[in-house]
Amino acid sequence: MNKKKNIIHPYIPNSVPEIKTKMLEEIGVEDIETLYEDIPEILRFKDEMNLPNPFLSEIELKKHVEQILAKNQTCQENLSFLGGDCWQHYVPAICDEINQRSEFLTAYAGEPYEDHGRFQSLFEYASMMGELLNMDVVNVPTYDWGQAASTSLRMAARITGRTEALVAESISPDRLLIIKNYCKPIIKIQLVKYNEKTGKLDLDDLKTKISSNTAAIYFENPSYHGCIEDQGKIISDIAHEYGALSLVGVDPISLGILIPPNNYGADIVCGDIQGLGMHMQYGGGHAGFIATRDEEKYVMEYPSRLFGITTTAVEGEHGFGDVTYDRTSFHDRIEGKEFIGTAAALWGITAGVYLALVGPQGMQELGKLIVQRSQYAMKKLSEIDGLNIPFNETSHFKEFVIDFSTSGKTTKEINKSLLKKGIFGGKDISSEFPELGNCAVYCVTETHTKEDIDRLVQAVIDCLKEEEIK
């Protein structure tokens, strides 16, 4: 304590004693302690917080933190085929350049004037997402896909006045946990099976479970297992027949080559933009979108900020501002729709930069490149003895399931062995989907070359040959 008495911390300008004294004089008190007069003794924390000695100099701090981070092994230093709810796509340099700009990084909740750029860039993000999704309304991003899907379900329940919803069992189990918690106890969630051969939604099961109490059916495209759901129109028609809404979670990066859910009857579309210019960041790069048609009954049920374009006092000037702010909980803490707060705006701005860079042709080329590479990986892997690809007859986008059951080895053993070769094998889903057997989800994107895929194939062959894996 004593030795640090004279530290003037670089982050705290007014810790200079002379300034402190001057300010105390102005306030008219002897010491800072007096300013805490309202906190009674009984609530005071008398000890010191047991925290490590700080690194006051930036040199020491940098060394300390970098030493810890050095213990990590990254997907850049290894060859990774991990997917699931987080994907390794290429991040263009300009995405980082823009989201690290001081102005965007440190702005928060300014007005449509001094923060005009924040409003415009988020409006543009929504506009470009709107083109990708073929929908006219897109929100300022929420936390992630799980939240976007949860809110889509709550919106559907409010719009239909019903409290039951169907969710495809083939969605990410983590996302299902988020949805279940967010909907409980208001909406009863029932799962709809997937066809065990195709991985697509089991239409018979859907028909059995849907009723006039159903607010919505929610399914994903591609599914968690990577299967492209081509029965979207049939599913939406069944939903509409019962007065329910069709809700689709979609991977936006697939929409350069796949038709958007609106085209097969979706009423609310949601998903995650992490793949559109965000690094994986150990799961820190997520942001969720929700899109609908421009109908009042949909727009008024969004809990999110919605930024709109408008005119100003000066002819020809574009202005931006909040559309129907009064629907949010910022305006009304009780009657507002769900709740709103700080979520993931910077990633929305970044995804806008990404879409502007990649453009229409780029999205098409990117989608094509991804399916070519993932199809090649699937084909090569399917030729290996002792390894099966469930849903092999169904088309996939970037992810697919591999079943190691007949090899006599567990996914865990395979992944341990691959790790020794510098490869992060697919995500082990044998406990998430035990009915599929001993499985992993592999993800192949534009970042994987033929050489990378061939290396994986050879490594898997070698792993299966290994006598015993320790």
Add this chain to the structure above:
Amino acid sequence: MSREIKVRNFHQAKWDEPVIFELSSKGERGILFPEIEKEIEEIIGDGISNLPKNMVREQPPNLPELSQMQVLKHYLRLSQQTLGADLNVDIGQGTCTMKYSPKINEKFATSPKLTELHPSQDETTVQGILEIIYKLDLFLREISGLDKFTFQPGGGSQAIFAMASIIYTHHENNGETEKRDEIISTMFSHPSDAAAPNVKGYRVINIYPNEDGLPDVEALKEAVSDRTAGLLITNPEDTGIFNPKIKEFTRIVHEVGGVCGYDQANANGILGITRAKEADFDLCFFNLHKTFSSPHGCGGPATGALGVTKEFIQYLPVPLVEFDEKKYYFNYDIPKSIGKVRAYYGVVPAILRAYSWIMSLGNDGLKEASQIAVLNNNYLLKKVLKIRGASAPYAEERHRIEQVRFSWEELYKETGITTEDVTCRMVDFGFHMWSSHHPFIVPQPFTLEPTESYSKAELDEYIAGLKKVVEEAYENPEVVKSAPHRSVVHKIDADSLDDPSKWAITWRAYLKKK
């Protein structure tokens, strides 16, 4: 310009920048992807032909077409038309703790050693980041006095929702969910303290402030019953007045079997001074993007770090990060867990920045940060009260913690100038001034929070800005009413944003309605 008034002859960047679609030029490319390898093409073909015909998008999405430098330039201009905390004296956004986010922490957060980690990697390959997560948990246990933290919530509101979910699960566990259907909050707590439990199906009772500006204890006594599930309360509330009876609040709620959740999103004035533990809270959360310096990013990504006492660990979202004296690992074995609130483990870069910020300050530095934040706030209070037309309702002659909700009521009565008008005029001097959460219990409100980051000279400059605008309000109100004049754009037409036939949330909608 008079040198006595220290406001700047400011003008914000005004590029008159078109919407990106207006910049599109057919055929231009911003980035190229690799060509597919010949061998793959020979085996697979174009890939597209293998997809179901009804799923193939024939027409590419109607995105703008720009070359790379043109995209960069467009967004750099938009960034210049945004006033971040790094550029302005950002003390006008009270309750939000717009402190300095150290640049060294950005270096860490953008290091490939973090950014290129996939959350499903083998635990042995991520020991560094797990160590950071685990140690930040230990730090926050010290700062709050509670027993375990999760960083999964992606913001304060999501942390509040997680608290409401824990309260729900706790009562469900005791077979009391049906009966306990009410949550108590206060009007000066964050709106989400009411809105989020509402989503969880709770009826929310909002306690109004008494004449001292504090939530009324008598009203609380009337509100509690065997229907009470819990309490979600901020302290200090938006007024910056510390509630000295907070322990009585938790006692009253505990006595009827309720659970107490402390909204410490903004704890910037009380680090090392007073904690959730001493006030007997079961749950609490800190916003890492407020008190712990992670930048606000135009509204996230962010973290609501949620802490609980031992009894409530069993309900936390999965997974928790643990340490067995040799290695860090994930614990998914939490049988009564609420499940999950966000993907994976939260906004990890924010966790890393908060860790680094605490490691750069330590016990003494954190206390110093809080004390200076309080010093700055009371200095500001003293100075603002000297400005004609300004007042600070409640707790007269008392000091405040880290922020104050002021009022322009007198200014409004005398000049017709509203808080919104002042806000718009402050922009002309390079400042931001925020009003208040709704409803406006304090008339013509404005809320200032100087944090520890701004120098005395900067506080004086902000005060000079307020004085200047007030002077104008009395002498030349028209210039205030018609502001802003030197910002990016002029007064917007807000009415069309509430009109379904006119609002346009995307460019395509705009083109249809134009």
